[in-house]
Amino acid sequence: MAVEAKRQVVLPVGGMTCASCVATVEGALQGVAGVSLVQVNLATNRASVAYDPARAGLLDFEKAVKAVGYHMPWEAALLQLTGVGEQGVPAGVVETALKPLEGIIRVTVNPGAGAVRLHYVPGLTPLVEVKRALRGLGYGVEEQLEGEAALDAEREARQADIRRQLINLAIAWPIGILVMLGTFQPYLPFLSFAPWLNSKVLLFALTTPIVVFPGRQFFVHSWNGLRHGITDMNLLYATGIGAAYGIAVVNTFWPRAGFGGEEATFYEAAALLTAFIILGRYLEAVTRGRTSEAIKKLMKLQPKRARIIENGVEREVAADEVVLGDWVLVRPGESIPVDGLVREGYSAVDESMLTGESLPVEKRAGDEVIGGTLNKTGAFKFEATKVGKDTALAQIVRLVEEAQLTKAPIQKLADQVAGHFILGVHLLALVVFLFWFFVGYARWFEPHSVLVFTPYHLMGMGVFGFALLTSVSVLIISCPCAVGLATPSAIMAGSGKGAEHGILFKGADAIEATTKLTTIIFDKTGTLTRGQPAVTDVVALGHSSEAEALRLAAVAERSSEHPLGEAIVRGAQERGLAVAEPDSFNSIPGHGVEASLSGEVILLGNRKLMAERQIDISGLLARAEALESEGKTAMFVARGGRAIGLIAVADTLKENSAAAVAELRRLGLEVVMITGDNRRTAAAIGRQVGIDRVLAEVLPEDKANEVRKLQGQGKTVAMVGDGVNDAPALAQANVGLAIGSGTDVAKETGSVILIKDDLMDVVAAIQIARATMRKVKENLAWAFGYNTLTIPFAAGILYPATAQMVSPELASFLMAISSVSVTLNTLRLRGYVPAIKKRLGRAAPAAA
Amino acid sequence: MKRRRVGLVSALIYTPLSAAAAALFLLAAPVAAGGDLMARYGGAGWVFLLSMVVTMPTITPLVKRWLKS
Numbered sequence: 001m002a003v004e005a006k007r008q009v010v011l012p013v014g015g016m017t018c019a020s021c022v023a024t025v026e027g028a029l030q031g032v033a034g035v036s037l038v039q040v041n042l043a044t045n046r047a048s049v050a051y052d053p054a055r056a057g058l059l060d061f062e063k064a065v066k067a068v069g070y071h072m073p074w075e076a077a078l079l080q081l082t083g084v085g086e087q088g089v090p091a092g093v094v095e096t097a098l099k100p101l102e103g104i105i106r107v108t109v110n111p112g113a114g115a116v117r118l119h120y121v122p123g124l125t126p127l128v129e130v131k132r133a134l135r136g137l138g139y140g141v142e143e144q145l146e147g148e149a150a151l152d153a154e155r156e157a158r159q160a161d162i163r164r165q166l167i168n169l170a171i172a173w174p175i176g177i178l179v180m181l182g183t184f185q186p187y188l189p190f191l192s193f194a195p196w197l198n199s200k201v202l203l204f205a206l207t208t209p210i211v212v213f214p215g216r217q218f219f220v221h222s223w224n225g226l227r228h229g230i231t232d233m234n235l236l237y238a239t240g241i242g243a244a245y246g247i248a249v250v251n252t253f254w255p256r257a258g259f260g261g262e263e264a265t266f267y268e269a270a271a272l273l274t275a276f277i278i279l280g281r282y283l284e285a286v287t288r289g290r291t292s293e294a295i296k297k298l299m300k301l302q303p304k305r306a307r308i309i310e311n312g313v314e315r316e317v318a319a320d321e322v323v324l325g326d327w328v329l330v331r332p333g334e335s336i337p338v339d340g341l342v343r344e345g346y347s348a349v350d351e352s353m354l355t356g357e358s359l360p361v362e363k364r365a366g367d368e369v370i371g372g373t374l375n376k377t378g379a380f381k382f383e384a385t386k387v388g389k390d391t392a393l394a395q396i397v398r399l400v401e402e403a404q405l406t407k408a409p410i411q412k413l414a415d416q417v418a419g420h421f422i423l424g425v426h427l428l429a430l431v432v433f434l435f436w437f438f439v440g441y442a443r444w445f446e447p448h449s450v451l452v453f454t455p456y457h458l459m460g461m462g463v464f465g466f467a468l469l470t471s472v473s474v475l476i477i478s479c480p481c482a483v484g485l486a487t488p489s490a491i492m493a494g495s496g497k498g499a500e501h502g503i504l505f506k507g508a509d510a511i512e513a514t515t516k517l518t519t520i521i522f523d524k525t526g527t528l529t530r531g532q533p534a535v536t537d538v539v540a541l542g543h544s545s546e547a548e549a550l551r552l553a554a555v556a557e558r559s560s561e562h563p564l565g566e567a568i569v570r571g572a573q574e575r576g577l578a579v580a581e582p583d584s585f586n587s588i589p590g591h592g593v594e595a596s597l598s599g600e601v602i603l604l605g606n607r608k609l610m611a612e613r614q615i616d617i618s619g620l621l622a623r624a625e626a627l628e629s630e631g632k633t634a635m636f637v638a639r640g641g642r643a644i645g646l647i648a649v650a651d652t653l654k655e656n657s658a659a660a661v662a663e664l665r666r667l668g669l670e671v672v673m674i675t676g677d678n679r680r681t682a683a684a685i686g687r688q689v690g691i692d693r694v695l696a697e698v699l700p701e702d703k704a705n706e707v708r709k710l711q712g713q714g715k716t717v718a719m720v721g722d723g724v725n726d727a728p729a730l731a732q733a734n735v736g737l738a739i740g741s742g743t744d745v746a747k748e749t750g751s752v753i754l755i756k757d758d759l760m761d762v763v764a765a766i767q768i769a770r771a772t773m774r775k776v777k778e779n780l781a782w783a784f785g786y787n788t789l790t791i792p793f794a795a796g797i798l799y800p801a802t803a804q805m806v807s808p809e810l811a812s813f814l815m816a817i818s819s820v821s822v823t824l825n826t827l828r829l830r831g832y833v834p835a836i837k838k839r840l841g842r843a844a845p846a847a848a
Numbered sequence: 849m850k851r852r853r854v855g856l857v858s859a860l861i862y863t864p865l866s867a868a869a870a871a872l873f874l875l876a877a878p879v880a881a882g883g884d885l886m887a888r889y890g891g892a893g894w895v896f897l898l899s900m901v902v903t904m905p906t907i908t909p910l911v912k913r914w915l916k917s
Contacts, residue, residue, distance in 0.1 A: 226901070226905070257890075426901045426902050427902050430898040430899065430902065433891075433894060433898070434873075434895075437887075438879065441880065462886070462887055463880055464881065464886060464887035464891050467891070468890070468894055471898075
């Protein structure tokens with residue numbers, strides 16, 4: 001069997017306005033030979049395509065997308081070549097060097113000016129590779145930041161869409177209102193001076209440009225969709241507007257044709273329907289821009305320039321030209337260009353834009369710095385350890401972008417329902433037409449009946465006109481035009497909101513799964529606890545002081561490399577105690593240590609050591625047992641043959657562990673702790689942190705099995721761990737939350753990445769996910785519910801009793817309301833702050 | 849080429865289907881519309897249009913799948 005080479009690429013798509021456009025573009029790309037998987041996202045205006053590069057290329061994708069009426073706004077760059085001789089740049093040579101690069105679409109060379117303009121896909125060929133190829137030809141390369149090259153093509157396309165819809169609005173609304181005033185002129189006393197405004201020919205002249213110019217897009221898109229077998233929301237608009245306009249034209253020029261004559265011209269319905277849809281489109285375009293703001297802000301964090309030190313001399317270069325091992329100088333107020341390790345200097349760095357941590361973080365030699373963060377106080381030099389697409393910022397941007405391209409299960413369902421819904425509506429419109437034509441008209445038609453909210457009597461309406469009107473009203477009122485934006489816009493806003501707080505959802509499915517959790521498992525060591533022992537208690541006996549007992553214990557352990565010994569030395573130093581070098585040191589395996597200082601013997605160890613050296617510890621035993629019952633390790637200290645105290649060492653809880661567990665329980669989740677520790681220690685930690693259910697003595701390789709067991713009990717389980725040791729359990733859980741990943745975002749196994757090592761972010765992640773999915777459900781309700789409820793009225797269910805029909809303009813108004821509701825509802829998420837962050841009063845500044 | 853073939857075969861199925869629906873309407877229309885030609889032919893046109901809208905996206909994927917297999 002032949003094995004297909006697979007390549008995955010994210011491409012920009014311009015001109016999409018609704019869910020049906022997504023289906024059209026997906027269909028077109030899927031039709032290209034060699035393409036195996038396509039996912040198009042309306043909110044990001046991007047398509048993710050998996051393909052075989054031997055069978056398909058970028059130009060094939062562009063051609064397919066253009067064929068269905070859309071375009072690909074490729075990223076553009078303008079490069080200035082330096083070191084060009086008098087003869088200029090040979091265009092052929094440059095093109096030959098660049099064309100083989102996979103992501104290059106078009107190259108245009110201006111030989112005289114030494115300028116190279118190119119359109120490319122950064123995901124396939126980063127600009128730095130293009131520069132490298134050009135340098136390989138012997139030229140210097142400068143990226144021109146001004147002008148067209150520096151423009152963000154995707155943003156430009158979005159703004160062009162907004163501009164286009166604004167122009168359409170400017171045509172449709174003023175003229176539409178004029179048409180409406182003209183239609184209602186006989187009933188408006190303040191317009192009694194202008195009876196000519198009610199002229200049907202004038203109304204025809206005013207409405208025609210609305211249908212022909214702003215309305216043209218619906219006819220074009222619906223035809224393109226139909227040709228590819230796709231039913232389309234545009235089709236509903238086109239049939240609605242077309243039918244209303246068509247009836248009006250017939251009634252104007254052929255009033256006896258049986259459509260109600262001059263008394264039933266629906267110009268204002270066609271005009272207002274177009275105006276309402278355009279308003280919805282405009283609002284959707286604005287919403288798409290707003291909901292992707294988070295990612296744009298992240299991208300903007302990337303500094304353009306860096307100052308590297310070469311042979312002791314500073315040199316300014318483009319940030320993407322910094323290579324591993326370069327020493328980079330950062331001055332106060334400057335952004336850090338790439339990731340690295342501080343080598344010289346000291347400063348405080350604002351990392352809030354990436355981690356959500358509002359306080360500046362101190363950096364000194366040996367500390368890690370993250371590209372894109374802001375240096376606040378001092379100057380320092382650091383060595384670049386991650387550059388280009390490996391930096392934390394690049395990984396975060398990629399992760400958020402990928403997440404925004406994915407579809408939540410609920411969206412897949414909504415898309416399917418929408419596709420069938422539109423088809424169903426057309427079928428229903430056909431049934432309604434046939435019913436009123438063959439049955440309803442003869443039985444219930446009442447010549448004095450009216451259209452709701454209009455002056456029209458249906459007196460002159462024949463059987464065809466009446467049945468057609470009802471059928472068109474069904475089409476218009478049922479249009480779920482907002483469904484395309486309902487889910488992706490909320491997912492985009494939610495994932496962006498997560499990124500603001502250092503919480504990265506790896507996909508829309510992770511957001512949805514997070515809202516369904518019933519149980520949350522915490523790994524103990526390194527997650528609930530700090531993962532390194534610390535001195536928790538010091539007990540002094542007789543005339544000795546606690547400080548003295550701790551100081552002597554630290555002296556004894558000064559040369560030890562045992563983790564407990566290191567904890568005691570660190571504990572003494574943290575308390576400001578001077579820890580002298582012992583004169584001698586001896587480790588006694590399984591017992592403790594022995595050291596001497598100024599001629600006195602110091603012992604530190606367990607009961608066995610004290611018993612062997614015949615030291616009386618009876619005054620400390622009760623306290624030692626109490627401490628051990630709390631899961632702590634107790635060690636006795638003796639000097640000159642006499643016990644002087646007791647030191648307890650234990651792994652300590654992180655600052656927010658207990659509070660986070662309490663919050664999670666308040667959210668209705670069962671909280672479980674998993675650890676390899678013995679039952680007594682595990683139970684003690686469980687008590688401290690407020691967890692009743694403790695899974696103790698679980699080997700690392702068995703943690704995934706424990707997750708599986710809980711899932712077997714019907715629970716939806718999240719695992720919170722450090723992302724490396726707990727990788728199998730994180731992968732097994734319904735949602736794996738990798739905590740404290742720092743800059744190694746891409747390596748994490750979890751489906752949710754928490755950059756900071758703060759358990760409160762677990763709570764925040766759940767709150768953001770819940771808020772996002774709440775918004776999704778509300779949006780879907782607005783998009784579908786309204787229309788579904790009102791269809792029976794449009795179909796004339798009340799007509800036999802009330803002799804009133806829903807007018808096309810009322811139908812279009814009701815349809816537009818759902819669009820506006822979805823748009824406004826999604827925008828509300830922009831100001832959302834997770835309750836836990838609000839409560840803690842440390843909501844991250846909206847930098848990311 | 850393949851896409852064009854799918855389009856052509858599909859059109860050869862859904863167009864006659866829609867035309868048949870319109871023809872049926874045309875035959876039955878006098879029952880409700882009497883001699884009103886506008887109602888008869890206009891109605892047949894509307895039935896043809898809606899039938900095309902319903903059958904085009906239904907038939908095309910079926911043909912695509914059929915030709916693929």
